[in-house]
Amino acid sequence: MKLDFNEAPLLAVWETTRACSLACGHCRAEAITTRDAAELSTEEGKRLLSDVSSLGGLIVILSGGDCLNRTDLEEIVAHGKGIGLRLHASPAATPLATRERLLGLRTAGLDGVIFALDGPDAAAHDSFRKAPGSFDQTLSSVRLAREAGLRVTVSTCIAEWNYRHLEGMIGLTTSLGLSCWDVYFLVPVGRLSSLRGISAQDFEDAFERLHKLSLEAPYAVKLAEAQHFKRYVLEKRSRGAFLRRQASPAEGGGEAPDQAVNAGKGLVFIDHVGNICPSRLLPLAAGNIRTHPLAETYRGAHPFRELRDPKLLKGRCGVCEYAELCSGSRARAWAVTGDFLETDPFCAYTPKAMRIASQAAG
Ligand code: SF4
Numbered sequence: 001m002k003l004d005f006n007e008a009p010l011l012a013v014w015e016t017t018r019a020c021s022l023a024c025g026h027c028r029a030e031a032i033t034t035r036d037a038a039e040l041s042t043e044e045g046k047r048l049l050s051d052v053s054s055l056g057g058l059i060v061i062l063s064g065g066d067c068l069n070r071t072d073l074e075e076i077v078a079h080g081k082g083i084g085l086r087l088h089a090s091p092a093a094t095p096l097a098t099r100e101r102l103l104g105l106r107t108a109g110l111d112g113v114i115f116a117l118d119g120p121d122a123a124a125h126d127s128f129r130k131a132p133g134s135f136d137q138t139l140s141s142v143r144l145a146r147e148a149g150l151r152v153t154v155s156t157c158i159a160e161w162n163y164r165h166l167e168g169m170i171g172l173t174t175s176l177g178l179s180c181w182d183v184y185f186l187v188p189v190g191r192l193s194s195l196r197g198i199s200a201q202d203f204e205d206a207f208e209r210l211h212k213l214s215l216e217a218p219y220a221v222k223l224a225e226a227q228h229f230k231r232y233v234l235e236k237r238s239r240g241a242f243l244r245r246q247a248s249p250a251e252g253g254g255e256a257p258d259q260a261v262n263a264g265k266g267l268v269f270i271d272h273v274g275n276i277c278p279s280r281l282l283p284l285a286a287g288n289i290r291t292h293p294l295a296e297t298y299r300g301a302h303p304f305r306e307l308r309d310p311k312l313l314k315g316r317c318g319v320c321e322y323a324e325l326c327s328g329s330r331a332r333a334w335a336v337t338g339d340f341l342e343t344d345p346f347c348a349y350t351p352k353a354m355r356i357a358s359q360a361a362g
Helices: 042-055 073-082 099-108 122-129 134-147 166-173 190-194 200-216 228-236 294-300 315-319 330-337 352-361
Strands: 011-015 059-063 086-089 112-116 151-158 180-185 220-224 267-270 275-277
Touching (some): 042 294, 073 099, 166 200, 267 294, 275 294
Parallel strands (some): 011 059
C-alpha cells in the first residue's frame, strides 16, 4: 500500500516520557531520572493516538526515555489497538522490562518492541553506553519479549566507532530470533553531536553489505537516516530488484519501494510535552498538540511543507535526479549545515546534471 505522505505519515513516534534510569551519554532524549510533570497525560496521549489514526497514520512507536516508566502504557496501547493502529514500544533494557510487564503489554495489544544494541558484545556495548550489564540485560529483554509473543526489533546506530563491528553485529542479530534489524545511521544532533558518523564511501560499502544481508537474513533489514540507500539500489541493481524482504508495517516499515520516509515526510515526532516535530532528529517544533491540530500541522505547517517539496532542495540534492525518491537525510543536512534543505553531506553520489556540466566545462 502506498500512502500519500503529503496527507498522512506512515509513522508517528511519541516520546511518552523522558524518564529513564539509564543515562547513556549519546541519548537524544537527554533522559532525566523522574517523569516531567508537564509530559502528556493519559487522556492527552489517547487523544494523540486518535488524531494519528484520523490523519491516516498506520504505525505508532511509543518511545522515551523509558516508556516503561509510564504506568498507563497498557491503557494507552489498548486504546491505540482499539482504533486500529499498529503499536511498537521502544523501552530501555532495564529491570523494568519484566516478563509480566511485557506479557501485559502484549495482552493490551502491543505488536512489538524495539531494543537498542550498539555493539556485538558486552565490552563494546556496555562501554559505549557507560552501563555495565546493559548488554546482558538487553539480550535477556529480547528473550522475554519473544516469549511474550512480541515481535522484536533491535535497533543499532551506526557511527564511526562501531562501523568496524558491522560483521559482528550481523552475526549477533541473526542469532536472536528478531523480526527486524533497524540499522540507523548517526545524525550528529544533541548529545549525539559528540560522535562522528561514517564517511560517504563507508555508507556505500555498508549499503552493499546490508543489501546482501537483506536477501538472506532471517529478519527484515530496515535502514533509517539512509535515504540514499534507495538511490544505491536503483543505481546498482536493475529496477524491481529491491529488497526481497522489506520491513512490513508490522515491523515498523511499510514504505512503498518508490518512497523513502524522511523527516516530516511520512514521519512525525511528538515530544514528551506535545511538540510536533518532523522527526526526533530534526526537533523543529511546528506546533503543539495541546494547541494545534495534528492534521493541519503535519499537512501544512512550516517546516513540514518545505520538507516534502523536492524543488526546494539545495546543492547536490537540489539537482539530483533521485531527489524526489531520496532527497537525502534532511535531519543530517540540518545537523551538519544548519539548513534542512541543504545537501546530505554523507552521500557520495554526483548527480547526472553535475557530471554533464563538468564534462561540458572540461
Ligand atoms: S545527492 Fe541527495 S538526492 Fe541525490 S542520491 Fe544523494 S542524498 Fe539522494
